[in-house]
Amino acid sequence: MTSDICVIIPARDEVAALPALVAEIGAALHDRRFDILVVDDGSTDGTAEVLAALAARDPHLGWLRNDQALGQSAAIRAGVRATRAPIIVTLDGDGQNPPDQIPALLARLEAADGARVGLVQGQRSRRQDTLSRRLGSGIANRIRDALLHDGIRDSGCGLKAFRREAYLDLPYFDHIHRFMPAMMLREGWQVVPVAVSHRERKTGRSKYSNLGRALVGVVDLLGAAWLIRRSPQGQAQSRTAQTLAPETAEASTQVAN
Template sequence: MVVPTFNEQDNVAPLVREILASLPRGTLVFEILYVDDGSTDDTLAVLHALKAKVPELRIIRHSVNAGQSAAIRTGVRAARGEWIATLDGDGQNDPADIARLCTERDRSPPEVKLFAGWRTQRRDSRSKRWASKWANALRGRLLRDDTPDTGCGMKLFERAAYLDLPAFDHMHRFLPALMQRAGWRTASVPVNHRPRTRGASKYNNLDRALVGISDLLGVAWLIKRAKFPAAEELG
């Protein structure tokens, strides 16, 4: 489990407890890797207090806030598992859905390297739902990634395949398209979504729109320029 977090002091302990309940000890080998992305509240102190009680918990801290994509990549690089599950640190993703993603992986062909959560019933404000709907429609039309929801933090992917992707800020919003560009298949899996009950959102619709357009054009360029010919070793 890789959980990027920024100023979520009130969400850390409840979410860790939920993760432990969804991945019970003794039935699965796992680690919970929290990446504190330069928090300025008591997030780090809460994590250290939990560490004494939760041996599966690992903590990495960015000295400055670098963004969600950088935090996810830091966590994936430090992780020791072959498969990585991610979820947001705000508590809106339901850790119980991890098992659903794993079940979908186990019955899928090996060329499927990414299982993306699909929030079929968003628990956000009307303006945020509208903005996401517009952004997903535009992205889908331009990138043709056949993914209804790329903004969901709940994902399961193969670590090696992820680390082979080009890294850039906000790349986490384009993982299905980037995986497909690399020659892999992806799948969308319906997951639960919950309203935020503690803390405050770190994004607004204008910020997402301004960076999203330039990122979208950049990913479209990457896809257009991709060349991955088949190769075989002859001796």
């Protein structure tokens, strides 16, 4: 039986968070046909052994492994290529994205008027991170929006729901997971932001620093802006987005024809 939904979890050295995360996803999607695919991105903490044990007990769970860390975008891409489910959900492997938010994203993606909605982008309403990280992300998002005009205030949120066919339309580059709203708009898909909750990190540690994000982000941002300007729609595109609560999310971001 083919699943309707594949939940892809890119994970590197998150062995302590994964068992609970897999269980929570199962509870959130108990009434749906779904699979969970963990992409172990070169972990050295015993993640592979834990995933093998979990998969032996859970028929919904599968996993892939990169022998070396290739990054979150590459891990997501490998997962999307490996599944044939038409709807993809992603969330971070650290457990900070609550799986009970997934149904709200799916409801908006599957709405009767959502045929051209390619991506539902989670936006953390109360981000549970350090002050320096919140400030750094806020500045980065303002700069990004000034250049890309995608109207999304939190494109770095790992909680996303999107159509596999829409994802496969996108040009691929490293760190594209941070620019998916702008790239979806570039290809003519609609993007809907939905407010989601966020949790404190309980285990492990972040793989990024503010400086590290900034150094790679500048190059990626300029590249994304160049791609948008080279798109068939070009600068004639009109992009507007609104942030709404999950239960009332009816606004969409749409490329003007």
